[in-house]
Amino acid sequence: MSVRKLKPITPGQRFRVVNGYDAVTTDKPEKSLLAPIKKSGGRNSQGKMTIRYKGGGHKRRYRIVDFKRDKHGVPATVASIEYDPNRTAFIALLNYQDSEKRYVIAQNGLQVGQNIVSSTDSAAPEIGNAMPLSSIPLGTVVSCIELRAGQGAVMARSAGAFAQLLAREGKYATVKLPSGEIRRVLSTCMATIGAVSNSDHQLQVSGKAGRKRWLGIRPRTRPVAMNPVDHPMGGGEGRASGGHPRSRKGLPAKGFKTRSRTKASNKYIVERRKK
Numbered sequence: 093m094s095v096r097k098l099k100p101i102t103p104g105q106r107f108r109v110v111n112g113y114d115a116v117t118t119d120k121p122e123k124s125l126l127a128p129i130k131k132s133g134g135r136n137s138q139g140k141m142t143i144r145y146k147g148g149g150h151k152r153r154y155r156i157v158d159f160k161r162d163k164h165g166v167p168a169t170v171a172s173i174e175y176d177p178n179r180t181a182f183i184a185l186l187n188y189q190d191s192e193k194r195y196v197i198a199q200n201g202l203q204v205g206q207n208i209v210s211s212t213d214s215a216a217p218e219i220g221n222a223m224p225l226s227s228i229p230l231g232t233v234v235s236c237i238e239l240r241a242g243q244g245a246v247m248a249r250s251a252g253a254f255a256q257l258l259a260r261e262g263k264y265a266t267v268k269l270p271s272g273e274i275r276r277v278l279s280t281c282m283a284t285i286g287a288v289s290n291s292d293h294q295l296q297v298s299g300k301a302g303r304k305r306w307l308g309i310r311p312r313t314r315p316v317a318m319n320p321v322d323h324p325m326g327g328g329e330g331r332a333s334g335g336h337p338r339s340r341k342g343l344p345a346k347g348f349k350t351r352s353r354t355k356a357s358n359k360y361i362v363e364r365r366k367k
Contacts, residue, residue, distance in 0.1 A: 095295045108299030111292055115182055117204050118172045122185055125195050127154040129178075131308070149308025152177045158194040159236065159244035161210040161222035161282055166190060170206045170220070173198050173289070180251035182289040184220075196220075197236050197249060199286035210282075219286035225257060225265040226279035232257050235288045237267065238281035245282070252291030257283075264360075272365040315340070 094114055100106035134146035155176050168186035171193075176183045184198040186208070199219050202208075208220035214227040224241075228234060233254045236245035248255045248270050259266040264276040298304060301311070316334040318326035324342050325334030337345040351358075 095292050098299075104300030104302065106299070107297055109295060109297040111290070111296055113175065115173050115198070115289060116175050118174055121153070121155060121174060122193055122195070125156045125185075125193065127156055129154045145310045145312045146308060147310050148305055150177070150306050154178055155183055155195050157183060158196050159246075159249075160242065161196065161236075161245075161284065162242075163188060163192070163194070164210055164212045167207050167209045168194075170202055170204050170208065172204060173202065179249075180290060180293045181249065181253075182251075197245070197284070198289040199235065199284060200252075200289050200291060201286060202289065217285050220284065222282050222284045224280050225267070225277060225283055226260070228257055228283060228285070230257055230259065232285060233287055234267075234283040234285060236282075236284040237277065238283070239277065241278055241280040241282070245284070249288065251288055251293035254287035255283075266362060269365075273361060274363040276360045276362060 094112040095109050096112055098105045098108045098110060129152050131149070132143075132146070133148075134141050134143035136142045155174075155178065157176075166188050168188045171185040171187045174183050174185060174195075176195075179197075182198040183195045184202055186194050186196060188194070202220050206220065208218070208222075209215050210222040211227070212224065215221050215223050217223075217229055217232055222236070225234075225237075233256055235248040235254050237247040237255055238244060239246050253270045255270060256268045257265060258268055258274065260279060263279055265279045265281075266274060267277050268274050315323040315325040316332065320327035323340055324338050328334075339345055343350060
């Protein structure tokens with residue numbers, strides 16, 4: 093995995109840093125696993141804009157990714173590692189022995205031709221294998237973790253993300269998440285061995301505003317440039333500082349705690365993330 097800095101042959105390429113895509117093996121997706129995506133442009137079902145700064149962008153097709161890894165005990169061969177426009181991580185196409193094909197999130201170091209398996213009991217703790225947290229050795233780096241058994245992976249799914257299995261006690265396993273939070277998760281929840289692929293994603297530099305537009309992101313207005321009617325930090329004579337940073341609703345930003353003290357899941361959090 094590597095990134096390349098382009099030569100400044102145009103103003104937009106002067107600071108551009110692109111992904112080398114060394115891990116990607118094909119540019120043709122599996123047609124049976126594609127689905128259409130309709131653009132919302134940030135509008136809800138009534139046509140009202142509910143999310144600002146979204147719209148436009150290149151047309152995409154969704155890749156149907158298997159987050160549940162519920163095909164237990166059937167070995168699969170990695171057919172290809174592919175780019176997915178809908179997420180930062182790469183995806184791997186698996187050919188199962190019963191001739192079914194599925195996409196999964198590709199782990200770092202996953203190779204074409206490698207055999208991986210999903211198991212409800214103990215399988216070899218090798219990269220790409222999925223198994224319950226109860227069967228994974230302590231200290232192992234994992235990703236694509238479920239929060240409820242059978243729900244499908246919801247944590248540590250983006251490029252370069254990984255969690256670490258720290259301990260097991262009773263029916264819970266203690267996991268250190270990418271944010272730094274230490275949390276208890278049911279041991280029956282599935283996780284995949286290894287960190288997520290494309291860890292170079294954070295080193296990429298767009299180089300120009302137009303690339304954000306290709307991704308469907310529109311220009312964002314700074315709060316201090318707004319009027320007082322639109323934002324607490326708006327208004328003032330000349331270039332005002334905006335005062336204390338706060339959200340559009342008036343809640344202080346920069347570390348103000350908004351989490352409810354009586355939230356049901358508080359008892360599962362062993363240690364909050366560091367700032």
